[in-house]
Every structure is written in structure tokens, then in C-alpha cells.
Amino acid sequence: MTSAAVAATLVVGTAxxxxxxxxxxxxxxxxxxxxxxxxxSESIMSVVEELAGDDTLLKFLPGQYYVDQQVCHVGFNNFEMVGHDAELVGELPRLRR
Known part of the structure; x- marks a missing residue:
């Protein structure tokens, strides 16, 4: 399976x-x-999956956070992930169309 590199920065655009x-x-x-x-060095996905929920803010300190699957949380009320100078890095499988 081919994979795509991912690099994203967590930011707050509304604050x-x-x-x-x-x-x-x-x-x-x-x-x-x-x-x-x-x-x-290690995937953060199990931590994010465990902590995500309604009325929850997940704060990321500056650093690089490895993701090995897509970050997609829907159906929550008032949920956000925020990180100033925090970067998501890793290899993700390409989406099939």
C-alpha cells in the first residue's frame, strides 16, 4: 500500500x-x-481516541506528534484540538476513491 507523508500544524483560528x-x-x-x-517517536492516536469527547479541549504543547491514521472526530459537541507550535507528522495510507 502506498502512503503519503503528512505534516500539519495545529492552530486556533478563532481565538x-x-x-x-x-x-x-x-x-x-x-x-x-x-x-x-x-x-x-510514538503514535498519539490511542491517546487522542481515549480523550476525545463532548465539551473537551485537547491541548498540544510545542513539539512533533506522530499520527499513523487519519484524525477524524465527528458527532461531538464542543470538541477541539489546539496546539501552538505543535506539528502532526507521520505516514498515512492514501485514501481510496
Whole structure:
């Protein structure tokens, strides 16, 4: 199976200067405290899958976070992943059309 390299930066496009985004969520989790590797060595997907939920903000500290599958969370109310200077890196299978 062929794969495509992925590199994406987690950013917040809606937060104004001085706006504390965390105040908009009932649950705020810093993912490295829950086992996510900020060095890009191990996949973060099991951590993200476990932590994702309604009224939840997942915060990523600066670093590189390895993903080995697509990040797609739908059906949640008020869920967001945010990281300033955080980068998603890895190899993903190409989508079949």
C-alpha cells in the first residue's frame, strides 16, 4: 500500500488575542500529561481516541506528534484540538476513491 507523508500544524483560528480558549470547555486536557509523545517517536492516536469527547479541549504543547491514521472526530459537541507550535507528522495510507 502506498502512503503519503503528512505534516500539519495545529492552530486556533478563532481565538482572539487575549482570549482564553480553555474557558469555553468543561474539560481541558494537556495531551502529554496523558501519555502523548511530543517527540514524534510514538503514535498519539490511542491517546487522542481515549480523550476525545463532548465539551473537551485537547491541548498540544510545542513539539512533533506522530499520527499513523487519519484524525477524524465527528458527532461531538464542543470538541477541539489546539496546539501552538505543535506539528502532526507521520505516514498515512492514501485514501481510496
Amino acid at each position: 482572539a488575542a487575549g482570549d482564553d480558549i480553555a474557558e469555553r470547555y468543561g474539560i481541558v486536557i494537556e495531551v502529554t500529561e496523558e501519555g502523548a509523545d511530543p517527540n514524534g
